[in-house]
Amino acid sequence: MKPKVLLDKVGLWSATVVASTALILGVAPMTAKAINVPTAVTEDGKNTYKKYCSPCHGEEGKGDGPLARSMLPKPRDFTRGAYKFRTTPSGSLPTDEDIFRTISYGVPNSTMIPWDILTEQQRASIIPVLKSFSEAFEVRKPEPPVNVGLEIRPSEKSLAEGKKIYEEKLECWKCHGVEGRGDGPSAAEQEDDFGFPIKPFDFTTGKFKGGNSDRDVYLRFTTGLNGTPMPSFAKELTDEQRWCLTHYVMSLIKPEETCK
Amino acid sequence: MKKLGLGLCLSAMMALTTLAVAAEKPAAKKETPPDLYEGTPDWYKAVYRDNVGMREGSGPFKDYFKPQMLDMYWQPNRHYEPMKNLDHSIFIEKERRDLCVTCHEEATPGVVRDWRSSGHKNPKSTPYLSSRTAEIEKRTNRVLNEVHCFDCHADTQKKQIRMPTGEVCGECHRPQFDDFLREREVGRPNHIQSWEANTIVPWYAEAARRGYLYGQHGCDLCHSGAEKCDVCHTRHKFSAAEGRQPEACITCHMGPDHPDAESYGESKHGVIYHKEEEHFDFTRPLAEVRPGKDYRTPTCQFCHMYEKHGRFIHNPVMKGIWRMGTIPPKNLEYTSSLKDYPYGIKIIGDKIDIYSEENVAKRSYWLEVCAKCHSDRFADTYLKSLDQFMFQAHTLADKAQKIIDDLIADGFLYPSAADRDPYPLSDGIEKQLSPAFLGEPIYNAFKTLKGKFPVVGPILGVYGMFLQQQDNPSDIENNYNRLWFWYKLQGYKGTAHVQQDVSWWWGQAPMMMEFTKIQSEAARLRREGRIEKVSVSK
Numbered sequence: 144m145k146p147k148v149l150l151d152k153v154g155l156w157s158a159t160v161v162a163s164t165a166l167i168l169g170v171a172p173m174t175a176k177a178i179n180v181p182t183a184v185t186e187d188g189k190n191t192y193k194k195y196c197s198p199c200h201g202e203e204g205k206g207d208g209p210l211a212r213s214m215l216p217k218p219r220d221f222t223r224g225a226y227k228f229r230t231t232p233s234g235s236l237p238t239d240e241d242i243f244r245t246i247s248y249g250v251p252n253s254t255m256i257p258w259d260i261l262t263e264q265q266r267a268s269i270i271p272v273l274k275s276f277s278e279a280f281e282v283r284k285p286e287p288p289v290n291v292g293l294e295i296r297p298s299e300k301s302l303a304e305g306k307k308i309y310e311e312k313l314e315c316w317k318c319h320g321v322e323g324r325g326d327g328p329s330a331a332e333q334e335d336d337f338g339f340p341i342k343p344f345d346f347t348t349g350k351f352k353g354g355n356s357d358r359d360v361y362l363r364f365t366t367g368l369n370g371t372p373m374p375s376f377a378k379e380l381t382d383e384q385r386w387c388l389t390h391y392v393m394s395l396i397k398p399e400e401t402c403k
Numbered sequence: 404m405k406k407l408g409l410g411l412c413l414s415a416m417m418a419l420t421t422l423a424v425a426a427e428k429p430a431a432k433k434e435t436p437p438d439l440y441e442g443t444p445d446w447y448k449a450v451y452r453d454n455v456g457m458r459e460g461s462g463p464f465k466d467y468f469k470p471q472m473l474d475m476y477w478q479p480n481r482h483y484e485p486m487k488n489l490d491h492s493i494f495i496e497k498e499r500r501d502l503c504v505t506c507h508e509e510a511t512p513g514v515v516r517d518w519r520s521s522g523h524k525n526p527k528s529t530p531y532l533s534s535r536t537a538e539i540e541k542r543t544n545r546v547l548n549e550v551h552c553f554d555c556h557a558d559t560q561k562k563q564i565r566m567p568t569g570e571v572c573g574e575c576h577r578p579q580f581d582d583f584l585r586e587r588e589v590g591r592p593n594h595i596q597s598w599e600a601n602t603i604v605p606w607y608a609e610a611a612r613r614g615y616l617y618g619q620h621g622c623d624l625c626h627s628g629a630e631k632c633d634v635c636h637t638r639h640k641f642s643a644a645e646g647r648q649p650e651a652c653i654t655c656h657m658g659p660d661h662p663d664a665e666s667y668g669e670s671k672h673g674v675i676y677h678k679e680e681e682h683f684d685f686t687r688p689l690a691e692v693r694p695g696k697d698y699r700t701p702t703c704q705f706c707h708m709y710e711k712h713g714r715f716i717h718n719p720v721m722k723g724i725w726r727m728g729t730i731p732p733k734n735l736e737y738t739s740s741l742k743d744y745p746y747g748i749k750i751i752g753d754k755i756d757i758y759s760e761e762n763v764a765k766r767s768y769w770l771e772v773c774a775k776c777h778s779d780r781f782a783d784t785y786l787k788s789l790d791q792f793m794f795q796a797h798t799l800a801d802k803a804q805k806i807i808d809d810l811i812a813d814g815f816l817y818p819s820a821a822d823r824d825p826y827p828l829s830d831g832i833e834k835q836l837s838p839a840f841l842g843e844p845i846y847n848a849f850k851t852l853k854g855k856f857p858v859v860g861p862i863l864g865v866y867g868m869f870l871q872q873q874d875n876p877s878d879i880e881n882n883y884n885r886l887w888f889w890y891k892l893q894g895y896k897g898t899a900h901v902q903q904d905v906s907w908w909w910g911q912a913p914m915m916m917e918f919t920k921i922q923s924e925a926a927r928l929r930r931e932g933r934i935e936k937v938s939v940s941k
Binding site for chain 2: 156181194198199207208210213214249252253254256260261
């Protein structure tokens with residue numbers, strides 16, 4: 144009996160260590176590693192964009208490629224410089240690393256696959272091409288990334304605080320639903336800045352569009368998603384409260400329901 | 404309309420059958436890769452199999468029309484072209500299987516969900532499935548824990564996406580593939596030659612030439628069963644159980660030329676099926692179905708896929724005797740030109756001897772099926788009465804054809820063949836087909852008369868239902884087409900499937916009414932012809 148229990152525990156810890164390592168290795172390089180982005184549009188960048196990006200995003204970056212018409216959500220229109228997934232404050236342009244990360248990681252629940260199938264150099268070469276589609280990058284610079292406060296642990300107390308924010312303070316449920324299924328009473332009315340209907344995120348899927356780490360989710364509350372009705376709560380919530388909300392929405396994930 | 408198209412194409416085809424390729428016994432099947440065109444002559448492969456994309460059509464008259472874009476999905480070997488919008492080669496080169504699902508889960512979620520619930524996603528999810536998968540693993544020397552998008556859609560040699568054909572399915576499902584291939588043994592009408600049936604008839608290319616290509620959409624949809632398994636086992640579940648349900652057949656098998664859905668569906672067999680459908684166990688292989696327990700009444704598949712002596716075969720055409728009901732039987736004395744059918748034309752199947760040794764054997768296999776529930780005497784009596792119905796129907800058709808033959812012989816058919824548009828695609832027939840193909844006299848007729856001669860009756864006379872030309876055919880000829888092609892066939896299906904209303908009101912009754920019209924029309928033509936002669940002579 145005892146040896147078996149011991150074995151189980153060893154097994155559990157080994158699995159945890161392996162999983163954590165995998166998670167760290169998998170996420171960290173994309174977010175932290177310095178990338179070498181060309182300062183101007185290159186031939187390689189143009190060709191890569193044309194071959195792999197323009198079928199959806201269009202030759203001029205308007206989100207109107209030949210495959211776009213039947214797609215929902217619609218591919219991003221780059222001409223406004225509105226990028227959802229950033230480390231920069233609400234309304235700011237993204238950093239090159241932000242764009243690189245989205246290209247590499249993809250956007251779950253959309254047809255934007257992780258383009259890690261392209262070399263790092265190819266992915267980096269696309270970034271000036273995307274930026275060239277919007278005048279915003281000529282007249283403005285991305286603001287510095289927001290400060291990520293010290294993470295607090297998910298505890299009974301922090302989850303309760305997150306729930307309170309979700310249900311009472313911010314009333315997240317109005318769009319995202321009481322159980323986080325993206326089915327709140329206002330869900331059907333939401334539109335993005337491009338005039339397309341946009342579905343509030345269903346937290347139960349656990350496939351967060353901007354990344355699945357605590358930090359990623361925290362960043363969404365801090366930076367907001369430009370071009371969408373999802374605002375930044377950097378002013379409304381303290382750093383600690385944003386962590387509480389992060390842990391709470393992550394507690395809504397229902398792995399048994401995530402398989403489509 | 405679609406049904407019509409289907410039907411006529413089918414029937415035409417059966418006529419033109421010899422073209423088709425007698426099946427040769429494939430040697431060492433298991434070692435050779437699956438080939439849907441195995442045993443067919445080179446000319447055949449060159450016009451039906453070799454990929455030409457959208458550049459030209461299919462069949463002997465391929466140069467006279469360009470296909471519809473949709474045809475690439477119906478006949479992928481011949482016409483498929485990979486998408487140009489997004490080059491998928493990088494995914495194939497790097498074998499990134501995960502990305503297929505990641506993207507298509509959003510781009511085409513229905514497809515991915517279908518696949519997730521299929522046996523391909525979980526080929527070992529039940530003991531039965533496991534045992535079948537184990538057989539495939541052994542035969543193919545592969546380990547199959549998941550059959551993935553990549554396995555069927557990735558052409559790893561050309562590094563492009565392919566539209567899977569039966570050959571792809573046959574890599575794993577070889578016994579089913581080989582059974583399907585055996586349809587060639589009995590010739591048209593069958594499924595494996597259905598695209599040939601669609602495009603070998605001269606009126607298909609002629610209609611395209613006259614601006615009716617897209618009017619033949621209905622023809623194409625049904626006749627796309629030649630290369631693809633998803634006609635019966637729909638994408639992307641590819642469920643065997645689904646293929647065993649009568650509904651798998653009815654999108655094509657309905658309508659004026661073969662009202663199978665209607666005649667089975669409203670028969671006692673069909674009514675019991677609809678009433679008790681939820682008690683039918685379609686997960687059981689046909690050979691293991693216990694009549695009265697798993698099925699209280701037979702399905703299309705249970706009767707038609709029964710081959711003989713308790714064995715089922717993965718095609719529904721092996722036991723057919725009357726085939727589609729279009730080809731005249733040998734066992735009648737004809738008064739009309741039907742006595743000369745098939746008129747020396749080499750590409751049309753000969754008359755059917757209902758009492759040939761082979762057909763008598765087939766009949767006994769039918770009785771083996773019927774006897775699961777009916778007495779041998781009842782079943783035999785029923786099927787003999789079907790034969791009698793067919794003899795009577797063909798006799799009526801013979802009388803009708805005689806009326807038109809006589810009009811032609813006496814010079815009363817109006818407008819005469821010389822004053823009409825020629826037979827469909829006469830220039831193409833003369834150019835593309837040889838005396839060996841057509842028979843010397845027919846070939847010479849095209850050569851000298853350039854198609855300016857009347858063509859009446861099965862099968863080549865059916866063109867009037869598929870093509871509109873100036874004065875060709877005339878009304879009386881189309882009345883006759885309706886008689887032999889629609890009403891005779893409807894009566895046949897109604898009788899064969901035991902649906903009394905279809906047998907009489909869709910079959911025998913309109914056949915007789917059409918016959919009356921033909922008689923009246925003939926009398927009118929003769930009268931007018933005589934008046935004209937008198938006035939001319941004055």
